[in-house]
Amino acid sequence: MQEVETADASGVTPAYRDNLEHILDELRRIELMLRMNIERSRAEHPGGPNDFPGLYISEDEVTSILRSPLCEDGNAVCPEQGAGPLQKITSEIEARKLASIRKGRQLRLPFLAGTFRLEPFDVDVLLICLACELDIRFEKLYSYLQNDITRKRPTIDLVLKLLCGDQVSRLSSFEVFSRGSPLLSNHLIYPLEASQDAGTTLISRQIRLDDRILGFLLGSDEIDRRIEKFSRLIYPAKSAPELSVEGSARVILKDPAGRNMITYFHGPYGTGKKTAAEAACGKLGIPLLIIDSRGMAKDDPFDTLVIALREALLQGSAVYFDGFDTLVNERDASGARSILRQLDTFPDPVFLSGSIPWEPPGVLAAHGFMSIPFPVPSFELRRRIWESLLGGVVGNDIDVTSLAGKFKFSGGQIRDAIFTARNIAASGNGGTLSMDHLYRGCKAQSNRTLSSFSRRIMPRYTWNDIVLPGDMEKQLREISSHIKYKAMVYSDWGFDRKYSIGKGLNVLFAGPSGTGKTMAAEVIANDAGLDIYKIDLSGIVSKYIGETEKNLMKVFNEAETSNAILFFDEADALFGKRTEIRDSHDRYSNIEVNYLLQKIEEYEGIVILATNFKKNIDEAFLRRMQFSVDFPPPEEGQRERIWGSIFPKETPVDDGVDFGFLARIALTGGSIKNVAISAAFMAADDGKIVTMEHIIRALKREFQKIGKLWTPDDFGRYSDFVK
Template sequence: MAEVKRTLPVLSENATGSPEAAPWAALERLDLLLAEAARSAEVVYGVRFDDDRFRGLHLDAGEVGRLLDRMPGLPPLAEGRTRSVPLLDEKDLRFVALGQRFELAALDLDILLVALAPEIDPRYERLYAYLQDDVTRKRPGVDLILNLLSATAEEKLAGHRHFLPASPLLRHQLLQLHEDPPGSHATLLSRYCKVDERIVDYLLGGDGSALHPDDCLTIFPADSRISETPLSEAQRETLPRLLAEGRAVLHLRGVSGSGRRTVAAYLARRLGCGLVCFDPNRALARGEDDFQAICRRVVREARLREALLFVAEVDTLLDDDKDARLREFSQALEDWDGPTVLAGELPWRPLSLYRTRPFARVELEIPDFTERARLWGREVTGLSAEELEAVAARFNFTPGQIRAAAHSAGQMARSRQGGPSRIQAAELFDACRRHSNQKLGALARKIDPRHGWDDIVLPEDALEQLREICRQAVHRPLVLGQWGFERKLSYGKGLNVLFSGPPGTGKTLAAEVIACDLGLDLYQIDLSRVVSKYIGETEKNLDKIFTEARTSNAILLFDEADALFGKRSEVKDAHDRYANIETGYLLQKMEEYEGIAILATNLRGNLDEAFIRRMSFCVEFLFPREGERRLIWEKIWPEQAPRRTDLPLERMAERFEISGGNIKNIALAAAFLAAHDGGEISVRHLLRATRREYQKMGKILDDGDFRERMDD
């Protein structure tokens, strides 16, 4: 056989990393091993390299005889070899590091080297094809690798376990086994080996950045700039020590934007490592068949980088239909000995994960008023302390929401034509509203508040109560926070308000006035859409509403609340029992809610006293008296509306005992009638509009009745 010429291998086009990282010395030892195997192949196969152009494509009687003469299980390419010699040594730093991080045996590393060689130099493909007696098999098969690395039949047989599914090479997805052709149900020895591309990149000195990005996985290097977190001083000391123990699991419970990833990045910095972030939502979107493989790939990446593993939105795996996915995720974590941080909103205790691991949970609360004001001051410049405190008081934002809203407000300021580019208070309020309640519209209707105090007519006591509601909302940070009343209250920190009165007496308008005065969003909840006949669904819908509303202190208006808040019925069957449960759950969520929740009902008598006692305010909307009706008639007309000066508004207020809602309907209908006639709003239009409104009320009002009332 011709002498093997020694040349320095050249990295193939598919390889990444640096030439210095390639295991040149180990490849030279592999070349010597291949040369020895080639000499053995001349004896085993009975031909030289260039003797038979069609070798591997046919089988003659002589070759059959040679196959039968060979002792079963004996490595055919190990003629004269008495023991196997490792190809790698301590100088191959990447291989050594890989072996330590995945607890690999020396044979595992040699297997990887043999399979890696074609990624570095394509000449190995031709050598492997020859030694496998098949010009189409350019990747090393399991049989070839064991023949090269085993000296005896016993060694080869023992080497089988390094290719089984539970072996470190396959369990950690370092090595892939493929059938050729696919679906041929090939035996283990007949399958060929390929090093996973991420491991190829790592062994050749890469960091994974040149590979196709994985949207399930985000890598953050250690960031020395992260110093501020929502953790307490004690937590900053104890949590890094806990995670440094290894296999520790930390559960960060908090809403999105509460600083969960910031905490994870801070802990990674304290541990002196990077951060590997995994998003189960994106993994599940790819199809459930790939989920376990993705989880193992994530754990592999964390091992490769010796990083902290951060799992975002772990609540995704807690759905009833995700039990199998949760088990697969837990199984993948069993192979992970490093620190893990789980993030979610549910109070989860991952029993399957922490039986053998140190476990801790940290609650990341929404910052209090003082902290929110400080964060706004850090993110926004140019506004006074009073303006920033007003924003902090109105919006219960997380640190993440504060950053996002400040960024949006800055974009608004920069895009503004003319004037200063600094953020205006109105722009900041608008940005805050844009960053809140983004999902609330699915179960509630947003009302754009357009009416102020000048637009509402109520008895003085009712108006004063509405003003007191606004004052309490404004001064809550002072009274609850700085004056310490929050520590005295375990619940009921918000404002629960009951509006009761006949239809059309101004309940919805009053809620609108409050929202306009406070600069808050107003959402009207249709209880017929929230209440579900399916057990548990009503509670889920209510929870979604209050969860989404809490970050912005949006005002929630439960209109026609008596649909759910009837007197507690005597429990006669399961339906009655469940109805009471729904009612109690809504009251519980209202007491937990720190904003304004308004219940509007036409019949206060339908609410039992236990409910009423739990309200902060009970405002009764009485049917308007004559003087109030006169004010409503005067205020209902827009300045631009053309109307006759002789409209008998005072007489209308005196003679027609109707609600403000009826008056609004009559004025609007009269305006449309006048528009059709092409003139001003006149008595004739009022007559027709009033008669139509009475028809809707089930009453008849003819021309004679109208004149009689107006002429008395």
């Protein structure tokens, strides 16, 4: 052991060299208390049984322990000297603590006392619990004083005997061990569970020092193991980078009354909520403890909250709860109030974040409260973020304007998309970043939870695959241009500020089955580089009142972050005409249609409706369509083009196939596809290439399937194939 500093010639009390020297000095004081108590016990109960070795602590063993001082190498204090030595060592410790503070030396026990407002009695309780954690001989002395070999930790009774001089002070000190006391409410100590402790009364319960407090007193700054898996401590730079977030400018740290703030940031992932909190802490010059609230919810959220706030106090940091809205349930207002009251006890700034707006259910006593929205960046800001994060490399085929317009991303999502794209590029040949890599990176960041009410379609068709009349193809290309330049028109040209609703793109495709409506939707999605989700109407429409609206709300809310095209096939089942109200069923059906009209107007994404019966669509929906494209059955020239391109180039097709004859048979594009596939399977079964015979036989099956009347004469010179 190092030599203890002593007063110099001028009588100036030396400071402690470090924290551990102070802890040892305090334990020396606790040891003296124990010596005095043991001698008093011996005087009151001289002698003792020695017939049961191992079942109790013998007098000889205690004497042996007392001959070897526990907390110093020599200079043991004789208990016979009374209270004088205890007062002396207490005064010396206080003087050395003051000297240490003047020299700016950090002593953890005084820090703990000041942070949690502990009285000297509370500090002594901590030290009594600490002693047996550091030296096993204290366990034996505690067992001896408690006359129970199994009780190796101090009971409340033992603590009161050591620290209280009479019965009145013992009774008045019971509140130190109440649930609301600083020691227990901050989880500095805790009584052992009944299963671990035979004591059934309060006074006979053993108490233990919390492991994190033990580590802290000994110099550890590791985050409490109970929260380490979902928390991290960061040290923000004082000169934080310029924030590219639209809500950060409103962050304030104190309210007009000078109180610290509880600030709630709400908005989608990656909008800069955490960055704003880091910047605020950087200005204050304090660290920030970031807690993932979803990890807290797995256990008792309130107890975990206490531990998290305690950790922030130990670290001298502000605290940021990510995903805080997962902890507060609108249906559990009392739970939310309890959490808020606990947050109100924290003396430093508190930052909360969530995805939805939230207001506290009550008034705060010690903090002000502010709710700040963090929206998805505007088109122009998204474009600047793309340019900045790409490092100015925006040449070649990379079009940041297109990316900013098609993907309504936050700054964090843009960063993640570029990271993913670079990984995709690195795994390919050459590693050069391309627009295709960026599109794939963007799709990886889009919300995929739409799958609960939809099926994702992988768009494979291109403009070369679809055969339409000239004006119809022109309409489809106008739709694609609308998608491409939407951000420019609304943001750069000011239409966004002029209109509050109706800024989405709503398209209606109408025509008989098989005329190419789904293919056209895929072509548009492929051209735009966007995913397309076919909405499952059977899963949305419910016979239970209110369920359909709830399902629709879920679809449109999830679609806001999907950056995908919503495709409602057979839309007349959901977008049908409102009817005259004759009963409650009609009334609720009309409510569903009205709700859908509202969501269509509010939604800023892309919606494509497809119907076989345009006349069944409610006129209110038709008025809200920016484009309405009719898909008639193909004419003979168009059918011939379809037949000519229907077979993949890998398919062996006989040169004698008469596409001109086939084009004269009135079929939709969907039926032609069915015939081609069926003919290919017949050819495969025959072990031959696809011939006219296979196609005619497949035509016969298609006619039978769609209920079209036919005679062998309809097949002309190929009629022998169907006889």
